[in-house]
Amino acid sequence: MKLSETQIATELANTPGWRLEAGQLTRQFAFADFKQAMEFVNRVADLAEAMDHHPDILVSYNRVRLSLITHSAGGLTGKDFELARKINRVMEQG
Amino acid sequence: MKLSETQIATELANTPGWRLEAGQLTRQFAFADFKQAMEFVNRVADLAEAMDHHPDILVSYNRVRLSLITHSAGGLTGKDFELARKINRVMEQG
Numbered sequence: 755m756k757l758s759e760t761q762i763a764t765e766l767a768n769t770p771g772w773r774l775e776a777g778q779l780t781r782q783f784a785f786a787d788f789k790q791a792m793e794f795v796n797r798v799a800d801l802a803e804a805m806d807h808h809p810d811i812l813v814s815y816n817r818v819r820l821s822l823i824t825h826s827a828g829g830l831t832g833k834d835f836e837l838a839r840k841i842n843r844v845m846e847q848g
Numbered sequence: 849m850k851l852s853e854t855q856i857a858t859e860l861a862n863t864p865g866w867r868l869e870a871g872q873l874t875r876q877f878a879f880a881d882f883k884q885a886m887e888f889v890n891r892v893a894d895l896a897e898a899m900d901h902h903p904d905i906l907v908s909y910n911r912v913r914l915s916l917i918t919h920s921a922g923g924l925t926g927k928d929f930e931l932a933r934k935i936n937r938v939m940e941q942g
Contacts, residue, residue, distance in 0.1 A: 810906065
């Protein structure tokens with residue numbers, strides 16, 4: 755289930771805005787204010803519950819940092835990239 | 849506005865569960881699952897908006913870590929402890 759480095763490079767190329775940091779798939783998002791940041795966080799939370807796959811979420815006023823890893827696989831899996839791309843679609847829809 | 853070390857010690861004694869970490873007032877909370885953690889986060893967010901004072905919020909599945917500081921004062925103020933105690937009351941109410 756755990757992706758190889760080559761597979762990760764391919765997935766990253768198809769997942770704009772996300773990068774590897776300390777073995778996790780991460781992206782930082784910025785919003786107008788805390789309220790809009792929290793609205794985004796709640797949309798991400800709904801996606802996470804639907805997939806039963808939960809990113810670490812850090813909210814600092816108008817900034818939200820998401821980090822993904824599949825703990826049960828000990829690394830990144832297709833599920834991490836699938837959720838990252840779903841989150842990107844939330845951003846694109848505004 | 850910034851509290852002295854003596855004032856901080858007094859406030860800490862009146863704010864159960866919170867401690868200083870890297871100059872911030874922090875507490876970690878644990879819940880049954882992600883859904884309950886997010887419900888708590890949303891109640892904290894409402895308190896934060898009402899006070900116009902926003903903690904850093906880290907959600908890791910069922911755990912929530914809150915960190916408070918008054919950036920404009922360059923340290924901890926009465927507002928940080930006031931919000932911390934309001935958040936404690938949310939926990940006590942369940």
